Amino acid sequence: MTRARLLLALSAAAIAIAALGATPYGSAALQSVAKVAVYAKNAGKIGGIGASRKPKAGKLFPLGKGGRFPASVLPKGGTRGPAGPEGARGPRDPPARRARRA
Numbered sequence: 001m002t003r004a005r006l007l008l009a010l011s012a013a014a015i016a017i018a019a020l021g022a023t024p025y026g027s028a029a030l031q032s033v034a035k036v037a038v039y040a041k042n043a044g045k046i047g048g049i050g051a052s053r054k055p056k057a058g059k060l061f062p063l064g065k066g067g068r069f070p071a072s073v074l075p076k077g078g079t080r081g082p083a084g085p086e087g088a089r090g091p092r093d094p095p096a097r098r099a100r101r102a
Contacts, residue, residue, distance in 0.1 A: 044050055052059035055073050064070045 046060060050059050052061060055061050061069065061073060
């Protein structure tokens with residue numbers, strides 16, 4: 001008896017789906033759902049910051065295979081420049097006051 005009910009329920013569901021697919025209401029419902037499901041609205045962002053395939057200011061850039069940025073993205077010649085000349089000294093601080101003990 002349960003197998004017969006299962007078959008009846010499946011056939012009724014198939015008829016209902018076919019009837020909705022043939023009407024304009026069924027196709028309109030599918031089109032509005034499909035537009036949202038095909039592309040999520042925030043799929044291109046991480047924490048509100050967009051990603052980029054080319055290095056750009058204010059955009060995330062993907063890491064390479066080794067988990068590091070590609071050499072083409074890093075500044076040439078390293079990250080530190082040569083040391084410059086030492087600057088002039090500033091004025092001396094006034095001597096500290098000694099606390100009086102009572």
